[in-house]
Amino acid sequence: MEQKPEEKNSFLYKLLNFPFFYLLVQFLLYKKNSKSKIFEEYFGLGVNDSVLEIGCGPGINRKLLSTVQYIGIDINCNHIKKASKKYPNENFLCTDAVSFTEDIYKESNNILICHLLHHLNDENCKKLIKNIYKNIDTQQSVLLIDIIFKENQHPIAKLLGRLDKGNYVRTDVDYLNLFDDNLFSKEVKYVNKLLRIPSNFVITKLVKK
Numbered sequence: 717m718e719q720k721p722e723e724k725n726s727f728l729y730k731l732l733n734f735p736f737f738y739l740l741v742q743f744l745l746y747k748k749n750s751k752s753k754i755f756e757e758y759f760g761l762g763v764n765d766s767v768l769e770i771g772c773g774p775g776i777n778r779k780l781l782s783t784v785q786y787i788g789i790d791i792n793c794n795h796i797k798k799a800s801k802k803y804p805n806e807n808f809l810c811t812d813a814v815s816f817t818e819d820i821y822k823e824s825n826n827i828l829i830c831h832l833l834h835h836l837n838d839e840n841c842k843k844l845i846k847n848i849y850k851n852i853d854t855q856q857s858v859l860l861i862d863i864i865f866k867e868n869q870h871p872i873a874k875l876l877g878r879l880d881k882g883n884y885v886r887t888d889v890d891y892l893n894l895f896d897d898n899l900f901s902k903e904v905k906y907v908n909k910l911l912r913i914p915s916n917f918v919i920t921k922l923v924k925k
């Protein structure tokens with residue numbers, strides 16, 4: 717059976733490849749401070765932490781993080797150009813995280829993956845997670861936020877998942893199954909107040925066993 721593409725690619729979705737439209741949609745959808753609260757209160761990220769963000773987009777999360785050390789990588793070079801322009805003193809890298817194997821993981825005590833996995837099929841998610849597992853130690857954390865489908869969810873939240881540019885929005889069960897319990901210890905929290913409209917997200921903290 718032919719696999720569906722990882723992302724929707726019609727004209728409207730292509731607009732989101734441009735930082736201006738991506739940032740506009742995020743601004744309209746997100747409640748003020750909702751994401752920074754997760755970074756601080758749930759992930760516990762503070763000034764002394766270091767963060768490598770995989771799939772950082774145009775660097776939208778950088779200003780929400782109080783950490784001094786930050787590196788962002790993204791496959792979309794338009795986003796990376798925009799992020800580098802806004803934060804000239806930070807490290808941003810345009811590369812495919814799935815096949816990326818360099819030593820960059822060692823430099824940060826937190827690997828942040830925010831809204832990326834639903835843009836990757838299962839095979840690529842597993843490759844990425846395996847790659848991360850190989851390159852981190854037990855002192856580093858992998859911090860994830862992602863949109864999910866849930867049983868009995870609000871029809872608007874369901875529609876949001878269906879309309880997302882990423883074609884691999886998963887059920888909570890399928891999403892959590894991406895992370896092998898033999899390899900990682902897992903803390904999981906469900907959040908439905910991140911956006912101004914009904915939505916379901918799962919927040920996951922992984923530590924290598």
Ligand SMILES: C[S@@+](CC[C@H](N)C(=O)[O-])C[C@H]1O[C@@H](n2cnc3c(N)ncnc32)[C@H](O)[C@@H]1O
Pocket residue numbers: 742770771772773774776777789790791792795811812813814829830831832835
């Ligand atoms: C929904 S955006 C999330 C951006 C940002 N993390 C946020 O929280 O708003 C998903 C990002 O993942 C990037 N992406 C998709 N596939 C990727 C890959 N294989 N390697 C690196 N980045 C990827 C896209 O270019 C896009 O910027």
